[in-house]
Each structure stands twice: as structure tokens, then as C-alpha cells.
Amino acid sequence: MDAILLQILNGLDKGSAYALIALGLTLIFGTLGVVNFAHGALFMLGAFCAVTLQRLLSLSYETIDETKTDFLGNPLKVKTPYVEGWFGPEVGGAIIDWAVPLSVIIAIPIMVGIGYAMERGLIKHFYKRPHADQILVTFGLAIVLQEIVKYFFGANPIQTPPPDALLGVVNIGAAFGLEIAYPIWRMVYFLFSVAIIGGVFSFLQFTTFGMVVRAGMADRETVGLLGIDIDKRFTTMFGLAAAVAGLAGVMYGPINPPNYHMGMDFLVLSFVVVVVGGMGSLPGAVLAGFMLGILESFASTTWATTTIPGINQIIIYLVAIIVLLTRPRGLMGRKGVMED
Amino acid sequence: MLGLNKKDMTLLIVVAILTLLAPFILNPFPVDSGMAQFNAGYPDLMQRFVIFGILAIGFNILFGLTGYLSFGHAAFLGVGSYAAVWMFKLLSYNVVPAILFSVILAGLFSVLIGYVSLRRSGIYFSILTLAFAQMSFALAYSVLSNPKFNLTNGETGLQVYADDPQILHRDGLPDVPHLFGWAMRDNFLELKLGGWEFTFNNGYYLCAAILLVVFYLSIRLFRSPFGLMLRAVKSNQQRLNYTGLNPKPYTLAAFIISGMYAGLAGGLLASMDPLAGAERMQWTASGEIVLMTILGGAGTLIGPVLGAGFIKYFENIFSKINDNVLHQWFSFMPDGMEDFLVFIVHPFVGKGWHLTLGILFMLVVTFLPGGLVEGGQRLGRLVRSRGKKPEDPKDPEHHPKETPHVAE
Numbered sequence: 019m020d021a022i023l024l025q026i027l028n029g030l031d032k033g034s035a036y037a038l039i040a041l042g043l044t045l046i047f048g049t050l051g052v053v054n055f056a057h058g059a060l061f062m063l064g065a066f067c068a069v070t071l072q073r074l075l076s077l078s079y080e081t082i083d084e085t086k087t088d089f090l091g092n093p094l095k096v097k098t099p100y101v102e103g104w105f106g107p108e109v110g111g112a113i114i115d116w117a118v119p120l121s122v123i124i125a126i127p128i129m130v131g132i133g134y135a136m137e138r139g140l141i142k143h144f145y146k147r148p149h150a151d152q153i154l155v156t157f158g159l160a161i162v163l164q165e166i167v168k169y170f171f172g173a174n175p176i177q178t179p180p181p182d183a184l185l186g187v188v189n190i191g192a193a194f195g196l197e198i199a200y201p202i203w204r205m206v207y208f209l210f211s212v213a214i215i216g217g218v219f220s221f222l223q224f225t226t227f228g229m230v231v232r233a234g235m236a237d238r239e240t241v242g243l244l245g246i247d248i249d250k251r252f253t254t255m256f257g258l259a260a261a262v263a264g265l266a267g268v269m270y271g272p273i274n275p276p277n278y279h280m281g282m283d284f285l286v287l288s289f290v291v292v293v294v295g296g297m298g299s300l301p302g303a304v305l306a307g308f309m310l311g312i313l314e315s316f317a318s319t320t321w322a323t324t325t326i327p328g329i330n331q332i333i334i335y336l337v338a339i340i341v342l343l344t345r346p347r348g349l350m351g352r353k354g355v356m357e358d
Numbered sequence: 359m360l361g362l363n364k365k366d367m368t369l370l371i372v373v374a375i376l377t378l379l380a381p382f383i384l385n386p387f388p389v390d391s392g393m394a395q396f397n398a399g400y401p402d403l404m405q406r407f408v409i410f411g412i413l414a415i416g417f418n419i420l421f422g423l424t425g426y427l428s429f430g431h432a433a434f435l436g437v438g439s440y441a442a443v444w445m446f447k448l449l450s451y452n453v454v455p456a457i458l459f460s461v462i463l464a465g466l467f468s469v470l471i472g473y474v475s476l477r478r479s480g481i482y483f484s485i486l487t488l489a490f491a492q493m494s495f496a497l498a499y500s501v502l503s504n505p506k507f508n509l510t511n512g513e514t515g516l517q518v519y520a521d522d523p524q525i526l527h528r529d530g531l532p533d534v535p536h537l538f539g540w541a542m543r544d545n546f547l548e549l550k551l552g553g554w555e556f557t558f559n560n561g562y563y564l565c566a567a568i569l570l571v572v573f574y575l576s577i578r579l580f581r582s583p584f585g586l587m588l589r590a591v592k593s594n595q596q597r598l599n600y601t602g603l604n605p606k607p608y609t610l611a612a613f614i615i616s617g618m619y620a621g622l623a624g625g626l627l628a629s630m631d632p633l634a635g636a637e638r639m640q641w642t643a644s645g646e647i648v649l650m651t652i653l654g655g656a657g658t659l660i661g662p663v664l665g666a667g668f669i670k671y672f673e674n675i676f677s678k679i680n681d682n683v684l685h686q687w688f689s690f691m692p693d694g695m696e697d698f699l700v701f702i703v704h705p706f707v708g709k710g711w712h713l714t715l716g717i718l719f720m721l722v723v724t725f726l727p728g729g730l731v732e733g734g735q736r737l738g739r740l741v742r743s744r745g746k747k748p749e750d751p752k753d754p755e756h757h758p759k760e761t762p763h764v765a766e
Contacts, residue, residue: 053481053484140720140724143724147727148425149480149481150421150425150427150484151723151727153427153481153484154427154648154652154719154723155720155723155724157645157648157719158716158717158719158720158723159716159720160716161645161712161713161715161716161719162713162716162717162720164716165710165712165713165716166713169705169710169713282641282642286488286489286492286641289485289488289489290485290489292485293482293485293486293489297481297482327501327504327506327507328496328497328500328501328502328504329501331496331497331499331500331501332493332496332497332501335489335490335492335493335496336493338486338489339474339486339489339490342474342477342478342482342486343474343477346477346478
């Protein structure tokens with residue numbers, strides 16, 4: 019019982035990342051009809067927002083402490099981050115410590131901006147071109163973004179630790195008399211992504227803007243005929259999707275140190291998630307994301323890997339193939355969307 | 359001749375001359391001149407030109423003709439390489455069984471993948487092939503390299519060891535891949551003419567001969583009724599359905615043929631250097647195949663070969679350029695200007711080659727969907743229309759817009 023629960027929980031953090039990226043992909047596909055191969059790069063850019071903020075915050079100046087000497091006998095040089103100098107060591111230290119959650123604040127405008135720029139600057143020109151061209155150009159863009167990040171940050175993973183308060187492991191099964199040790203940050207990540215998913219859904223469900231967008235997804239032309247500038251709103255949705263992917267990336271840093279190709283690693287799996295969930299279905303994307311995450315976690319148990327070696331590496335693909343062969347439109351795909 | 363019309367025959371002959379004289383053509387600069395770094399006439403690079411040319415020709419049969427964009431072709435390349443190295447391990451270093459087996463195995467593998475993936479089209483097909491390729495990569499990288507059942511040797515890569523059976527190996531045969539005694543890595547001729555040096559490599563000429571054969575086959579395929587059928591699939595699959603034809607067998611056949619081309623390329627790669635690694639199957643490798651084909655011109659005969667050559671050449675040249683070379687180039691400029699230019703160019707060369715490639719790719723897809731071939735045609739038209747301006751006002755009604763990606 020404990021073991022099963024633990025595996026489910028272990029799958030949740032990866033599942034959350036899949037679900038968030040797949041949600042963004044589906045939003046873009048459902049509104050603009052574009053398959054965005056650069057979506058993984060957006061995830062990666064989000065993670066590097068956190069890296070950048072962390073580096074900015076730890077910029078420091080040197081002072082010489084005359085009272086102490088280092089091991090060579092020279093006066094000791096003390097590095098103090100500027101933030102600590104400005105706000106005092108306590109507040110400043112706390113700000114640096116909480117760099118990753120703080121990056122969420124700066125990541126939202128940055129990612130929305132990048133999303134806008136991408137849509138207006140590049141993808142706009144590809145609506146009337148074949149799907150293959152859309153795939154190819156976003157693929158090219160993904161390479162470019164990836165290489166730019168690699169140029170500035172290098173090829174090695176960069177540690178982005180969570181705040182000290184959220185470091186460590188907690189026994190979340192204690193209330194039920196179970197023994198389930200679970201890292202706090204993964205818990206935070208899961209709750210964070212649930213909040214974002216809930217936010218996106220309620221935005222679409224309960225606001226006028228969201229209603230118009232949903233109407234536009236169902237029948238773009240009619241909405242246009244009603245005198246609504248649907249393209250503008252779809253651009254906003256692209257920005258939103260970029261922000262969702264970016265936030266997923268920001269918070270994922272402490273779980274897995276970001277490197278420049280993390281986006282592509284996640285992208286391929288997120289595509290599989292979208293396909294399994296059903297192209298164009300938002301609930302399907304979320305459901306499939308969590309499901310496949312949990313499935314992957316079960317396949318990584320020692321029992322599974324000793325029975326079938328390496329099953330954890332291929333389980334998601336196997337499931338995708340089976341789903342596509344038995345139910346081609348995906349778990350929750352609507353009839354008629356990309357059916358052929 | 360050979361069942362080709364005059365235009366195709368000329369093309370084949372031009373390609374034949376270019377590939378056979380490549381050691382001369384690719385080495386236009388004397389060895390000790392400053393331009394020697396632009397020479398590409400050494401065996402390793404020439405082999406790669408030709409092998410990736412074969413790969414791109416095969417990919418083009420699928421993408422160029424049927425419009426099915428496969429993002430998983432590297433899987434077949436990898437399967438071909440593994441198959442060839444296994445032949446080396448079990449039989450002998452002779453490349454003939456290795457290449458044959460790699461083609462057959464890649465063919466079987468593509469039957470499997472093609473049968474599943476081709477049940478869907480469009481984006482779904484791309485995603486499915488991508489998923490299959492990633493799965494093959496995962497299989498090769500970790501799953502099939504456990505101690506009990508080591509088929510791929512994981513991260514190290516599959517290679518031939520001294521204690522492998524090699525049942526057909528005889529004394530006197532070289533201990534490297536060879537064609538009935540002709541070692542692939544040996545040069546049968548090294549010419550020194552003045553400052554120039556030209557190398558004629560056994561392996562390169564084997565690859566070149568195979569390239570000519572498969573290029574000929576692809577011309578025949580493009581011009582055959584089968585090729586026409588594939589183009590019909592691309593232009594309108596529904597129409598094809600309504601005429602009572604089932605497009606599935608045709609697309610599957612195209613998929614298998616192109617998978618076998620990729621397997622052949624993989625086998626040749628392993629024959630030149632008896633090593634097969636999983637990284638050959640990664641999706642970036644698949645992306646590179648797509649790049650080559652698009653860059654050269656999908657759907658044209660010569661485009662993919664050009665694209666493959668272009669990318670491999672510039673990959674090689676660009677990655678060799680470092681800051682010292684840049685400083686040399688710009689040394690005629692004033693100091694500040696020189697440093698500034700080096701600073702600007704630096705991210706795009708050396709390790710930044712992929713950045714250049716990505717930008718180039720985006721530009722080509724956006725502005726020149728027909729690739730280099732279309733660019734050449736446009737240039738040609740421009741030059742011609744400048745010569746005789748008045749008589750060339752094309753009537754738009756009688757010259758409808760040409761369909762991109764489709765060869766004449």
C-alpha cells in the first residue's frame with residue numbers, strides 16, 4: 019500500500035511537467051492550429067529565467083576585512099551580494115534563498131513577451147502554409163533558442179536549489195498512519211501545477227475572454243463574423259501557453275538541474291502525451307500527462323525493471339502506440355479533430 | 359540510355375563526374391596555403407558527403423514524393439550501423455554481407471514502424487515516427503545493453519573485439535573493414551602535383567559507386583508510375599481514395615524503400631569506421647536528415663545530395679574556425695573594429711555551428727521552401743530575364759503558380 023502510494027506520488031512531479039507542457043501545446047494547437055515544436059524550448063527558457071535571476075541576485079562586491087586574514091596571511095576578502103548590502107544580511111539572504119519561487123514573478127512577463135514575439139514575428143506567417151512547414155520552422159526555432167542558451171550558460175546542468183525551508187523530506191502519510199517519505203519541493207511543484215492548470219481552466223471557463231476563445235476554437239469564422247478580433251485573442255492565448263510552459267520550467271529547476279537540451283527531452287514526451295490525451299482536448303492533455311507520469315514512475319520500480327529490463331525508458335512510447343492503434347483520436351479527443 | 363530521358367541522363371552523368379573526381383574538386387587549394395582549411399578532399403569527409411547524400415536521397419523518396427514528414431529516420435540509420443557491426447563481429451570484416459544485412463534489417467524494421475505510423479498522416483505521422491525513433495534510441499542506449507542480453511553495448515557503442523568469432527576471417531585479410539581484401543581505410547593512390555595533394559580512398563570510391571547506383575534507382579523511381587502514384591498521395595490523398603485506389607500500400611512501400619536507403623547509409627558508416635553508437639539514432643540526428651533534404655530542395659532529384667554536402671561541408675569548416683582564425687581574417691581592419699567583428703562572428707562559428715544551422719534552416723523554410731535548388735532556379739531565371747527583358751512577361755493565367763516541393 020505504502021509502496022503503491024509512493025509510486026503514484028513519485029509520478030506526480032514529472033506528470034505535472036508533462037501536463038503543463040501538453041496543456042500549452044494543446045492550447046496553441048486548439049486555437050491557432052499550429053504544432054509548436056519550440057514549446058520545449060519555452061519550458062527550457064523558463065528554467066533559465068530562474069537561473070538568471072539567481073545569478074543576478076548573487077552578484078556581489080568584495081570588501082576587505084582587516085581584522086581577519088586568510089591562510090596566506092593576506093587580509094581576508096569578503097564577498098557580499100548587493101542585495102544583502104541593500105536590505106541587510108537577513109532580508110537579502112532570504113531573497114537569494116527564495117530565488118526560484120521569486121523567478122515566477124519575473125518569468126510571467128518575460129515568457130508572455132517571448133510568446134507574443136514568437137507568434138507575431140514568426141508563426142503568424144505560417145498559418146496558411148502546410149503543417150510540415152510549421153513543424154520545420156518551429157523546429158529550427160527550437161534549435162536556435164537552445165543554442166543561444168548554450169552559448170550564454172554553457173552545456174552543463176546548473177544547480178538551482180530550492181529555498182532551505184522547502185528542502186528536505188516530509189512524511190506525508192503520517193496522518194493516515196502510513197510511512198511515505200516525500201520531498202517537499204516535489205509536493206510544492208505538484209500543488210503549483212494544479213494551481214496553474216486550475217487557473218487556465220477557470221480563465222477559459224468563467225471569463226468573457228475565455229468564452230470568446232472557446233467559441234473561436236469551436237468555430238473561428240463565425241466568431242470573426244460577429245465582429246470579434248479573434249486573432250488578437252489567439253495571440254494572447256499563445257502568450258499564455260508560453261507562460262504556462264515557462265512556469266513549468268521555472269519551478270522544475272530544483273527537481274532536475276536545468277541544461278540547454280532539457281526542453282527537447284520533455285517535448286518529445288509531451289507530444290506523446292498530447293497524442294494520447296487527444297489532439298485539441300485540454301482535459302485530455304492534463305489527464306494523460308499525469309497518467310503517463312505515474313505510469314513511468316511505476317515502470318521505474320525495481321520490480322518492473324528486473325522483470326523487463328529498461329521498461330521505464332520505453333513504457334510511455336509503448337502506451338502511445340497501443341492507444342493510437344486502438345483509439346486513434348486519443349483518450350478524450352473530439353470527433354473529427356485531426357482524425358485522418 | 360538506361361531507361362532515362364536525355365535530361366536525367368545528363369544529370370546522372372554530371373553527378374557521376376562530380377563524385378568520381380571529388381578528390382580533385384574538393385581540394386582546390388595547395389596544402390600549405392592559407393586557404394587549405396577550406397579543402398574538403400580528405401577521405402573521412404568525402405565519405406560522409408556521399409553517405410549522407412544516400413541517406414537524404416532515401417528520405418526524399420518518402421518526404422519529397424509523398425509529403426509524409428518522418429522525424430525518425432535516424433532510427434534506420436542506427437539499425438543499419440548495428441547490423442553491419444554485428445556482421446563484422448560474427449562473420450568477418452568483409453563489407454558485402456555487412457551492407458546487405460544492414461539494408462535487410464533496416465527494411466524489416468521499417469516495415470514494422472511504417473505499418474503502425476502510416477495508419478495516421480500529417481502531424482500524427484511525424485509525432486509517431488519521432489516517438490518510435492526516441493524509443494529505438496532508448497532501446498539501443500540502455501534497454502538492449504544489459505549484461506544478460508547485450509545487443510548494442512550501450513553508451514560505449516558496439517565495436518569489434520579480438521575475441522569475437524569472425525568465422526569467415528582468414529589469415530592475410532586485413533583486420534579492418536575491407537572489400538575482398540581491399541581495406542576501406544587505405545588510399546589506393548596519393549597524388550602530389552606541385553603544392554597540391556590528392557587522396558584516392560578505397561572506402562570513398564565504394565561509397566561513391568553505391569551512391570551512383572542508388573541515385574540512378576531514385577531517378578527511375580521518380581519517373582516511374584509508382585513515383586507518380588506517390589505524388590498523387592501528396593497532392594490529394596482524398597482524391598486518390600475516390601478514384602478507388604488504396605494509397606496505403608504505396609506509402610508503405612515508399613517508407614520501406616526510404617528506410618532501406620537509411621539502413622544502407624548506416625551500414626556504410628559502419629563499414630568506414632566499424633563502430634555503432636546509439637547517438638546516431640537520437641532525434642537530433644533525424645532532424646539533421648530533414649534539414650539536409652529541405653535545405654537542398656525536397657522533391658527534387660539532386661537537392662538532397664546538395665543539401666547533405668552543404669551541411670556536412672559547412673559543419674566541418676565552421677567547427678574548425680576559432681578566434682585565432684577570425685583574427686587572422688579581419689587583421690586588415692583597425693584594431694577596435696577587428697575585435698568587434700570577431701566578437702560578433704564568434705557565437706556562430708566553432709561550437710556555435712548549430713546556431714548558424716538553426717538560423718539558416720529557419721530562413722530557408724521561411725523564404726525558400728524549395729531549398730537550394732529553387733534558389734538556383736530563381737537565380738537562373740533572374741539572369742535569363744535580364745538578358746531578354748521585353749519578351750518574358752509571363753501571363754499569370756497561363757502560367758499558374760508552380761507547386762512547391764514537386765520536381766518537374
